[in-house]
Amino acid sequence: MEIKQQQKKNVEILSLVGRLDANTAGILEKKLIPLFDSYSRDVVIDFSELDYISSAGLRILLLAAKTARNKEGSIVLCSMQDFIREIFEIAGFMPVFKITNTLEEALQELEK
Amino acid sequence: MSIKHINIPILLKMILLIGLPLILVYGLILGLNYMSGKQAAVSQMKSYLAELTAHQAARLDSKFLQISTGPRDLARILPLLPINNPEDIYQLLEHYLTKKPDIYGMSISFAPYQSATGLELFAPYVYREEGDFQRLNLKDSYDYQHQDFYQIPALLSRPYWTEPYFDAGVGNALMITYSVPVFRDDSLLGIITADVRIDELQEEMRKLKILAGYTFLISRHGTYIYHPLAEDIMRETIFSKAERYDFNEMRTFGREMIAGKSGVKPFNDPISGGRRWLVYSPLESTGWSFAAIVPEEEILVSVNRVMMHQALIMILGLMVILLIVSWVSYGITNPIRKLAGMSRQLAAGNLEVQLESIKGRDEIQEFAQAFNKMVVDLKHYITDLTSATRAKEAVESELRIARQIQESLLPRVFPPFPDRVEFELYARIIPAREVAGDFYDFFFLDRDNLALVIADVSGKGISAGLFMAVTRTLIKTVFQEGVSPAMALTRANQILCLENDACMFTTLFLGLYNVQNGEMIYANAGHNPPVVLTGTGQYQLLDKMSGIALGIADDFLYQETRVKLGYSDMIILYTDGVVEATSPQQELYGEDRLLRILIQGKDNKPRQIIESLEAEVQAFQQGNQFDDITIMILRRLNQ
Incomplete structure (x- = not known):
């Protein structure tokens, strides 16, 4: 898996490319969790180029959501392909995360 | 030549x-x-x-x-x-x-x-x-x-x-x-x-x-x-x-x-x-x-x-x-x-070779020094490798032991209840690593009510295996006679959410099947929907009223649903290792292929269905198994 990172108006945008599974979850964890070391960080995770997510990947997202909550930061997931969204739905994770259809919507969501 | x-x-x-x-x-x-x-x-x-x-x-x-x-x-x-x-x-x-x-x-x-x-x-x-x-x-x-x-x-x-x-x-x-x-x-x-x-x-x-x-x-x-x-x-x-x-x-x-x-x-x-x-x-x-x-x-x-x-x-x-x-x-x-001879010896595994007798200050001598250094480095490298391998072997043998312990946690004797003629049951788990994060379980709460559990812990390996062991024990503890599946999940979730800093979670399907009337009450904590397949090849996905995976939201109240199996109907429980098995071309195995195999084998015994499904999934992913694969099938029999 590859993680593309960019910043827009203090928002950290991570784009996930490839497979997020038990083998690659650690890479995301090392990159994502430290972002919340400072308070009130806004992070968007772009799922548009993600081909697969396993439960290990979901765990990192949960961990990030929890960390964000503790540090008064925000995390928004966006641009999920249908089969990824399905996994979130099955696991009952839809209420846990803020999920938008596009990156623009995610940025707007954070401006609220 | x-x-x-x-x-x-x-x-x-x-x-x-x-x-x-x-x-x-x-x-x-x-x-x-x-x-x-x-x-x-x-x-x-x-x-x-x-x-x-x-x-x-x-x-x-x-x-x-x-x-x-x-x-x-x-x-x-x-x-x-x-x-x-x-x-x-x-x-x-x-x-x-x-x-x-x-x-x-x-x-x-x-x-x-x-x-x-x-x-x-x-x-x-x-x-x-x-x-x-x-x-x-x-x-x-x-x-x-x-x-x-x-x-x-x-x-x-x-x-x-x-x-x-x-x-x-x-x-x-x-x-x-x-x-x-x-x-x-x-x-x-x-x-x-x-x-x-x-x-x-x-x-x-x-x-x-x-x-x-x-x-x-x-x-x-x-x-x-x-x-x-x-x-x-x-x-x-x-x-x-x-x-x-x-x-x-x-x-x-x-x-x-x-x-x-x-x-x-x-x-x-x-x-x-x-x-x-x-x-x-x-x-x-x-x-x-x-x-x-x-x-x-x-x-x-x-x-x-x-x-x-x-x-x-x-x-x-x-x-x-x-x-x-x-x-x-x-x-x-x-x-x-001489160097060639030494190299041959070295290649044959003699790490004690050293070039002593090369005199002069030229490229050859430089080469000889480099050669000697290489031999020494190689010796160190091999020593390191040997100890690393030994350490790895130690870990692996511990993993093997862990797996054995884990396997012993799961019921492995089939048929599990030879005296019960109302149903037949088979289950199989294929770990991606030595220690699995998946598990299945079944046990009678009373004479007629059989608990069916299938779960997938986030991640794989030791941590997942430990969490799985905790979850399995917890389910068995909270799911007692008189407790409904939804209540059991709600209770187990509250306990798992305590001190869960690592955000480990488990998707878990819990069903209570009445072997007499074929009715099953179930609750789902974010698990892949089981399939009910009738003897005529009609199928149904049990995706209604799914709740969040265990270990995330401590105040979540799980709902429960009922489904009734007719004679020869089957309920197929599986983990995402089946539907998310990935081919070398990055294609997912998917529900459609799963359903096709199930319908094809509907007249076979659960064990045969599971074995043919496993064979097909393995052929599909061609040896690249990313996730644990678990399947359990129960069929209601007409006694």
């Missing part, structure tokens, strides 16, 4: 690369040297031969010069002497003969009436015979005034050497005569003659060698005075011989020779067919020509000898160079050979 695999040793390469050009250069030098050297040597040889011949000619001539002084002395004093009787004249001649031992005989042939004796013709002659002198008056033998020895010097008014002649009279030998005219008051007094035998000269010439050739002597007229062929002497001239062999070149040479010239002339000899050199030089006094004929190969032998010496020195030099080249390349290749 094909040609390109033949090793050409460095030694041979160096000899070829250095030796061959050297041989070429040497050859060129030798060739050029030979050409110019040959010319120089040949011209040197020419002048040497010319000198040698001139020297021999002069030596021969000196004898005649020395002889001629006697008659000339006598000629000078004779007009002054008051001699009037024959006895005195004879004694005078004897006196001269005694002084000149080379003169065979001497005479004074007086012109008519010129001797003081008063005789008209008087020609006293003294000659040697058996150690004594004999006297005679030539007038008694022949008409001396008409002989060449008398006439020619008289006419020429100067001394004259006659042509050689065979003296059958007194000498009985080949002779020449030196005649000196004597004048008094401008009129001829007489002719003084000195006879010289030339057989001694011939004898001397026989011994004379110019290189390996032969010598000859010709007279003013070209007559052979000496020639190795005795029958030619006095019978042949150089011209008659040239005529006989139609040898024009020799005629030209002959003319030069009788003209008193000297020279060196290479020519092709028509008689022997070989290449010869003619060297000639005149005898000043007699006007003869001394000559030698030398085979050209004799001359070239000495030239070639010089060349051979040069070539020998060059070949020696070349050999020395090749020896040095061999020595140097041996110095280079020997360590390389």
Whole structure:
């Protein structure tokens, strides 16, 4: 898996490319969790180029959501392909995360 | 072995690369040297031969010069002497003969009436015979005034050497005569003659060698005075011989020779067919020509000898160079050979090899040091690798133990309830790693109610396995008789959410199946929806009322639903390892393929269905299993 990172108006945008599974979850964890070391960080995770997510990947997202909550930061997931969204739905994770259809919507969501 | 695999040793390469050009250069030098050297040597040889011949000619001539002084002395004093009787004249001649031992005989042939004796013709002659002198008056033998020895010097008014002649009279030998005219008051007094035998000269010439050739002597007229062929002497001239062999070149040479010239002339000899050199030089006094004929190969032998010496020195030099080249390349290749041997040993696993004996400060030695360092590094590396492998093996064996423990947690004996005829059940788990994060479980809460559990813990490996063990125990603890599946999940979730800092979670499907009426009450904590498949191939996904996975939201209230199985209906529970199995082309296995296999095998036993499903999933992902795969199938039977 590859993680593309960019910043827009203090928002950290991570784009996930490839497979997020038990083998690659650690890479995301090392990159994502430290972002919340400072308070009130806004992070968007772009799922548009993600081909697969396993439960290990979901765990990192949960961990990030929890960390964000503790540090008064925000995390928004966006641009999920249908089969990824399905996994979130099955696991009952839809209420846990803020999920938008596009990156623009995610940025707007954070401006609220 | 094909040609390109033949090793050409460095030694041979160096000899070829250095030796061959050297041989070429040497050859060129030798060739050029030979050409110019040959010319120089040949011209040197020419002048040497010319000198040698001139020297021999002069030596021969000196004898005649020395002889001629006697008659000339006598000629000078004779007009002054008051001699009037024959006895005195004879004694005078004897006196001269005694002084000149080379003169065979001497005479004074007086012109008519010129001797003081008063005789008209008087020609006293003294000659040697058996150690004594004999006297005679030539007038008694022949008409001396008409002989060449008398006439020619008289006419020429100067001394004259006659042509050689065979003296059958007194000498009985080949002779020449030196005649000196004597004048008094401008009129001829007489002719003084000195006879010289030339057989001694011939004898001397026989011994004379110019290189390996032969010598000859010709007279003013070209007559052979000496020639190795005795029958030619006095019978042949150089011209008659040239005529006989139609040898024009020799005629030209002959003319030069009788003209008193000297020279060196290479020519092709028509008689022997070989290449010869003619060297000639005149005898000043007699006007003869001394000559030698030398085979050209004799001359070239000495030239070639010089060349051979040069070539020998060059070949020696070349050999020395090749020896040095061999020595140097041996110095280079020997360590390389050693290195190659060491490398082979190293490759065979001997890590104790070290190169000790490579001397010098060059690239080879550098290489040897690098080699030694490599061996040491390799040794360290292998030691590290060995201990790392040992550590890994230790971990792996612990993982194996962990897996065994985990497997022992799951019911593995099938059929699990052999006395129950109301249903048949089979389950299988295929971990992606040694320790799985998936689990299944089934147990009776009471006589008729069977709990069915399938779960997938986030992640895989040890952490997932531990969380799985906790979850499984927890479910078994909270799901007691009288507790509904939803209540059990709600309770288990609250407990799992406590202190869950790592955000581990479990998707879990919990069903309570009544074996008597085929009804199942179930609750779902974010797990893949099980499939209900009827005996006629109708299927249904149990996706209603799914809740969040366990361990995330501590206040979540799970809902429950009912489904009823008819006879021969099956419920298939599985984890996402099945539907998310991925092919090398990154394609997901998916629900559709799962359903197809299930429908295909609907009439088979659960075990067969699971085995064919496993085979297909494994073939689909071609050995790249990313996630644990768990399947459980229950079928209601018509007892």
